[in-house]
Every structure is written in structure tokens, then in C-alpha cells.
Amino acid sequence: MKTKLVLAMCAALLVSSAAMxxxxxxxxxxxxxxxxxxxxxxxxxxxxxxxxxxxxIVPTEYRDNRYVVQHWQTEHLNEPxxxxxxxxxxxxxxxxxxSNTGAITRIIHHTD
Numbered sequence: 001m002k003t004k005l006v007l008a009m010c011a012a013l014l015v016s017s018a019a020m021x022x023x024x025x026x027x028x029x030x031x032x033x034x035x036x037x038x039x040x041x042x043x044x045x046x047x048x049x050x051x052x053x054x055x056x057i058v059p060t061e062y063r064d065n066r067y068v069v070q071h072w073q074t075e076h077l078n079e080p081x082x083x084x085x086x087x088x089x090x091x092x093x094x095x096x097x098x099s100n101t102g103a104i105t106r107i108i109h110h111t112d
Contacts, residue, residue: 055103056103057103068086069086085099089110094108
């Protein structure tokens with residue numbers, strides 16, 4: 001009976017020591033962890049951004065085909081002038097963007 005009690009106490013001591021060591025490592029910064037963060041940028045009518053306006057330059061990720069409006073007719077947009085294209089913003093706005101510079105030449109705001 002004494003042996004079981006001693007073993008149980010040793011096991012409890014080991015578990016609590018490991019927990020304390022892990023806690024103290026977290027506080028001292030010696031434990032390195034890898035954290036993956038996904039950043040989603042929301043552009044609600046240009047809030048919190050400096051580029052979301054006429055004359056602003058769209059970020060590189062907005063030049064990707066997933067944002068470019070391929071069928072502007074079905075979206076009831078005017079034909080883009082030569083050297084420009086329509087881009088869909090995160091909030092449903094349409095941005096007319098210069099293909100070479102990325103400058104926004106017009107914004108059509110989404111309305112519900």
C-alpha cells in the first residue's frame with residue numbers, strides 16, 4: 001500500500017513539475033512556438049486604408065486574376081478603357097484600375 005502511495009505522489013510531483021517548467025518557459029520566452037496567422041484585409045468603403053480612393057494604387061494582391069472582373073457586362077459595368085480593367089473590392093465595390101500602374105481611376109460603391 002505504501003508503495004502505491006509513494007508512486008502516486010512521485011507521479012503527481014513529476015506532472016506538476018513539468019507543468020511548472022512549461023509555464024515558466026512560456027513566461028521567459030525560451031519556448032519557441034510557430035504560429036500561422038492569416039490576415040484578411042477588409043476595405044469597407046476605404047476605411048482604414050490609404051490607397052482605397054481614386055488615384056490610389058491597389059496592392060499587388062488585387063492585381064491577381066481572382067479579383068479582376070472578367071465579364072464586366074454581366075455586372076452592368078461600362079467597358080473598361082484600353083489599358084484598364086475592373087477589379088472587385090472585398091466589400092463589393094468595383095474599382096477601375098490602370099493595368100500598368102495599378103492606379104484607381106474610378107470607384108463604383110456597392111449598395112444593398
